[in-house]
Amino acid sequence: MRIKVELLEKKVESPDGSIRARCPACAAEGGDSKGEHLMVFANGKFGCAVHPGDREHRKRIFALVGVGQRRPAPYYPRVRLTVKPKPGWKD
Numbered sequence: 365m366r367i368k369v370e371l372l373e374k375k376v377e378s379p380d381g382s383i384r385a386r387c388p389a390c391a392a393e394g395g396d397s398k399g400e401h402l403m404v405f406a407n408g409k410f411g412c413a414v415h416p417g418d419r420e421h422r423k424r425i426f427a428l429v430g431v432g433q434r435r436p437a438p439y440y441p442r443v444r445l446t447v448k449p450k451p452g453w454k455d
């Protein structure tokens with residue numbers, strides 16, 4: 365799970381590579397007008413300072429500004445291959 369930082373509002377980048385920004389989930393409810401709830405760390409982890417450990421809140425953040433990795437797996441039909449050994453396959 366990654367955050368698409370270019371979608372964030374009121375971004376402030378820190379020298380260590382982390383980004384503080386307006387939490388999109390809080391913003392959706394009219395909150396975080398100062399833009400200081402969301403932290404996105406250099407390793408891609410993110411969290412809302414007001415709702416730490418709130419999985420639903422994180423999901424909402426991800427739904428609003430997240431990218432990648434949560435695509436449904438492509439469906440491969442199971443095909444049973446019948447391979448006839450070629451003549452002379454066994455020594």
Ligand SMILES: [Zn+2]
Pocket residue numbers: 387388389390391401412413414415421
């Ligand atoms: Zn938030």
